[in-house]
Amino acid sequence: MICTIAGTASAQTLNDYLALRKANKITKSTLVSSLDSFVGTKVVELKCTIVGYIQSDDLISLSVSYPNNPARDHAVTAKSLPSWVNGGPVEVRMLVKATHADVMSEVQYEFIAVAMNSEVTSYEKANAPVVAEPTVKPTTQAKRSTTTSRSKVSSPRGKIVGDPKVISIYASFIKNHNKKLTNDRAYEIAEAVIRWSLTYDIDARLVVAVLITESDFNPTCFSSAGAMGLGQLMTENCKEYGINNPYDTNQNLYGTVRQLREHLDRYPGADMDSKKLALALAAYNAGPGAVRKYGGVPPYRETQNYIKRIFSRYRQLCAGD
Numbered sequence: 001m002i003c004t005i006a007g008t009a010s011a012q013t014l015n016d017y018l019a020l021r022k023a024n025k026i027t028k029s030t031l032v033s034s035l036d037s038f039v040g041t042k043v044v045e046l047k048c049t050i051v052g053y054i055q056s057d058d059l060i061s062l063s064v065s066y067p068n069n070p071a072r073d074h075a076v077t078a079k080s081l082p083s084w085v086n087g088g089p090v091e092v093r094m095l096v097k098a099t100h101a102d103v104m105s106e107v108q109y110e111f112i113a114v115a116m117n118s119e120v121t122s123y124e125k126a127n128a129p130v131v132a133e134p135t136v137k138p139t140t141q142a143k144r145s146t147t148t149s150r151s152k153v154s155s156p157r158g159k160i161v162g163d164p165k166v167i168s169i170y171a172s173f174i175k176n177h178n179k180k181l182t183n184d185r186a187y188e189i190a191e192a193v194i195r196w197s198l199t200y201d202i203d204a205r206l207v208v209a210v211l212i213t214e215s216d217f218n219p220t221c222f223s224s225a226g227a228m229g230l231g232q233l234m235t236e237n238c239k240e241y242g243i244n245n246p247y248d249t250n251q252n253l254y255g256t257v258r259q260l261r262e263h264l265d266r267y268p269g270a271d272m273d274s275k276k277l278a279l280a281l282a283a284y285n286a287g288p289g290a291v292r293k294y295g296g297v298p299p300y301r302e303t304q305n306y307i308k309r310i311f312s313r314y315r316q317l318c319a320g321d
Contacts, residue, residue: 026043029044035100038100039102044098045093046094047091047092049066049067049091050089060111062081076110077110078110084116091118092117094113097112170208186217192253193208202264206310209311209314212313219247233255
């Protein structure tokens with residue numbers, strides 16, 4: 001039951017919020033999905049919507065929503081709140097103490113402070129440095145990593161990070177391709193693409209070509225066959241890789257890139273040989289059993305067109321090498 005909270009905190013000013021933000025050395029909001037990859041306790045800022053709350057004894061439980069990513073909705077515990085939070089959904093910036101006992105457990109959130117998102121956004125725009133957005137397309141900087149051992153990776157929570165400049169380039173490309181994405185979501189996708197491409201030693205541009213063909217960078221994409229998310233993972237893929245939320249960007253791209261790597265490894269030399277790469281892509285689309293059955297790319301129109309689309313996009317991305 002959603003109810004009015006008795007004894008909420010006195011009105012908190014924007015300056016109070018910004019002072020706490022500065023004291024905790026926070027300059028921008030944290031993507032909630034990025035908290036999957038850390039263990040410990042830290043103070044972060046969330047950009048979210050307070051949908052409602054319930055009160056039990058002296059504890060308040062806030063229902064927090066992310067309209068563009070409903071799979072990430074969660075609760076935040078609080079002892080008191082500013083009175084203006086009363087009265088329905090409100091878009092906010094919220095400082096919370098995030099505690100993550102281990103990578104397989106749920107993150108726990110404890111309320112610290114809150115401000116209207118519109119007010120914080122206005123402050124940020126007024127005080128933001130002028131930075132030109134990258135306009136070039138993906139380059140070879142994120143192409144390969146020969147220093148990372150694939151055998152050491154066993155969790156969908158990634159530890160490897162790429163060059164921020166390269167990630168920004170990819171984020172700009174992804175945003176330009178799918179203009180429905182927010183800047184934050186485009187960056188989140190780019191960061192995961194680079195991380196898992198480096199981890200599994202795959203050309204990041206090939207991963208991008210696969211994602212365009214599979215979902216056009218739509219994180220909520222769902223097919224009639226039951227394929228889910230950016231890389232269109234099936235339920236059996238999720239079970240195999242320990243993925244509990246296929247619509248989570250990091251988990252989905254972990255599964256996508258790992259599965260692509262496994263198919264590439266089925267056909268030695270597929271990283272360099274276009275005919276073998278076609279077999280790996282056919283295995284991703286139709287399954288390795290179909291490739292074995294027909295001794296090559298299956299005579300399925302869907303699979304053959306799928307390979308052609310990826311090859312065409314991949315060549316465009318590699319133009320100029």
